[in-house]
Amino acid sequence: MWRLDARIPTELPAKVYRMGPEPDFITSATIRELSLSSALLDRKLPEDSGPLLLQFNLPDNREMRLQGHTVKLRHRPLKGTAIELLAMDGDQGEQMWTFLRQRILPNSRCPYCACGLGRDARAPRCPDGNCGLKNGVCKLCGHRLDFDADHYLAEHLNDTMARRLQAKLRLISPDRVRKILQLVDAELLKSVTPDRDMEFVGTHPDMLKVFSLIRRVAPTGLNVLILGESGTGKELTARAIHERSERRGRPFVVINCAAIPEGLLEAELFGYTRGAFTGAYQNQDGKFVQADGGTIFLDEIGDLPFGLQAKLLRFLEDRVVERIGEKKGRAVDVRVLAATNCDLEERIRRDQFRQDLFFRLNGFTITLPPLRDRGEDVVLIARYLLQKHRPNNPDAPTSFSPAAIEALRRHNWPGNVRELINRVRRAMIMATEGVIEPADLELADAGGPLVATDLRAQVDLTEREMILAALRENGGNVARTARSLGISRPALYDRFRKYDIDPRQLKNRSH
Ligand SMILES: Nc1ncnc2c1ncn2[C@@H]1O[C@H](COP(=O)(O)OP(=O)(O)OP(=O)(O)O)[C@@H](O)[C@H]1O
Ligand SMILES: [Mg+2]
Structure with a gap:
């Protein structure tokens, strides 16, 4: 060599x-x-x-x-x-x-392989006597000498990068080499993620594992079940899988099984024919047909009504879509990714979720750790968000104060990355001195109380408290909570997103 x-x-x-x-x-x-x-x-x-x-x-x-x-x-x-x-x-x-x-x-031998370059008779010759320079390249070792x-x-x-790496990796234990490969995977994942909104930030070992799993499962075409608390990046994971699969460039269709009223969900998923039910004025394709050739992402799959679970299972078995009101099915080629933040196995035990459907969906599982378990990733993502959302305005904040960094580390992040996004974006508007302070993030400084700093924030805090109280009163039941608050279920789900509320966490304990 x-x-x-x-x-x-x-x-x-x-x-x-x-x-x-x-x-x-x-x-x-x-x-x-x-x-x-x-x-x-x-x-x-x-x-x-x-x-x-x-x-x-x-x-x-x-x-x-x-x-x-x-x-x-x-x-x-x-x-x-x-x-x-x-x-x-x-x-x-x-x-x-x-x-x-x-x-x-001044040297007349190749400084890489010592092959004579024709000017030094004592220099070793390569075995076939074919020494020398050609177009500035050593004929023996192929290195450029210009x-x-x-x-x-x-x-x-x-x-020479690959050889350098190879030589160095030999000095490192296989375990550490694997970690380095995971880092490389994470970089690769970024390089095929065209949309800046989809950048996946993280260096915590558990996230590096997630990146590696995404890369490995993406090209396989397997169904993937993505688990994780609300706001941990389940949809981002699904998109990353789609983008790294040969289906990229084809549709990526998202459907939230919890946000659509039960009666409409079947029609949304499978489509319907004219006259199939009151209000079905024309034939309509469902999401599975829209996703043909691409990927469908069934979000909140744990909330899929029991009756529909059987129909989804049938679809997963024969990949044929039957529109409501139609007997003849249509074959579609769709990869199914599903996500949930509820404990599916617990639901199976309670006969709320079909085990056979679980097995079908669960070709491969990726579990996203909650943000509070990702160590310094909180700070890393916060800084990334600050850069990403920084307006072209010289007064916009450019950094977090040490107290704000501490507050980010201390907070428990029940709404995970989504909550972090909301807090950072708000702080960017609130910060006055070019530096974000804990109060701008609505985080307590060294254990102090949470204070809203303007009217809008006070209204938000009050609205959030009312929703949490109503949820508690209704045992976490979303439909009843929406009714008691006098708003629609989808409107309530919008608020859950806005305020990083996970209704399931309120089922058995107070918030
Ligand atoms: N590691 C990360 N780096 C950067 N952005 C992230 C990361 N994880 C999540 N996000 C962003 O956080 C937001 C929430 O992520 P996403 O919608 O994928 O979460 P989710 O688990 O599907 O949430 P929910 O359960 O509320 O639907 C998105 O804007 C996403 O781009
Ligand atoms: Mg989601």
Whole structure:
């Protein structure tokens, strides 16, 4: 295997430190050979000296402080220590490269594979004698040798990226490699998510697992059941699966099984023919037909009325849609993703949900953790939202105060990411000094009481309290709560969204 980086002989004095909160001086040494990824010192250092800092000055007096670690000297009778250097930041890399490049040029061998370039008779020849340069590229190892070309360094680093990674991953335990792959998955997921609204933010290990599951299940065509509390990103997950599947570009149809009155849901899903029921003035296709070729997302599947569950099961078995009032079915090709924030297995035990339907839907399960269990992701998502929604206005807030960050961390987030979005957006309007404070987020500062800061906010707080009280009174029953408040069920669901209320959480306990 050829070298990844051109190495040059030098005589640069250097100092070696052990890394730590305060670098700890170990020894002075001379750098005998140097490349972008390694240095050979003339001194012996214990193998496995841990993370090191190598400090030296380039001839133009620029100070370099590079991190690295010792590696075994292979095939080398030389005395000394080889240090593998960690990837440098852009500036340092450029400075090093300027220095190295000037010293590579006079060489008549390829600095990567040492193959003779036709100018040095003593240089080794490659086995088929086919040494030399062609169009600025070494014929043996294939590296470009036109060092003066613009962007040489960036392109060389790109060309050799895979080999660099491979070499480094060998030094890391398989478990950690898996974690790194999950991070890569998360990046890939972002890169195929065209809509900025769909950006999925998170670095908590549980979320990295979720990203990895999405990537793996997306191309399979399996039905997926997405579980998680309200506002945790179930719909976002469903969209991400659709976008990463071969169905992307085809319809993605969402239907909320809880928000549509029971009588209408069957017609919405399956469609109807003219005259099938009072008010059916014309033939109408349902959501399954609209989603043909694409994906249907059945949100709040736990609320699907029992009678309709049998019909959905039949559909999942034969993929034929029968419109209401019609015997002849129509075959459709739809991938079914379903989500719920209720405990389906508990519903099965209570005979409220069909077990056979559960098995059908549950080809693969993805469970989204609640926001309160995602550690620093709260802060990460809050900052992301601030950037995303920042208006082009110099007075708009640009950051969170330390107290606001603390308040974000302390809050329990019953409405999860949706609640975070609402609070951040509101805070962006309320903040006065360019910095968001806990009160702007309507979060208590160091355990203080929640205070509304203007009339609108006071009205919202009161409305929220009334809804919660009515829900409690009605044992969490949405239809009865809507009636008692004198509003429609869909209007009540709108308020649930607005105020991050999960009616199920009120069934057995107070809010
Ligand atoms: N990790 C995340 N990063 C950025 N935005 C997110 C994340 N998770 C969720 N969101 C956003 O939060 C909002 C709520 O997400 P989504 O609608 O997918 O949640 P849900 O679980 O379906 O909620 P509900 O149960 O209330 O229907 C959406 O605007 C979504 O884009
Ligand atoms: Mg949803």
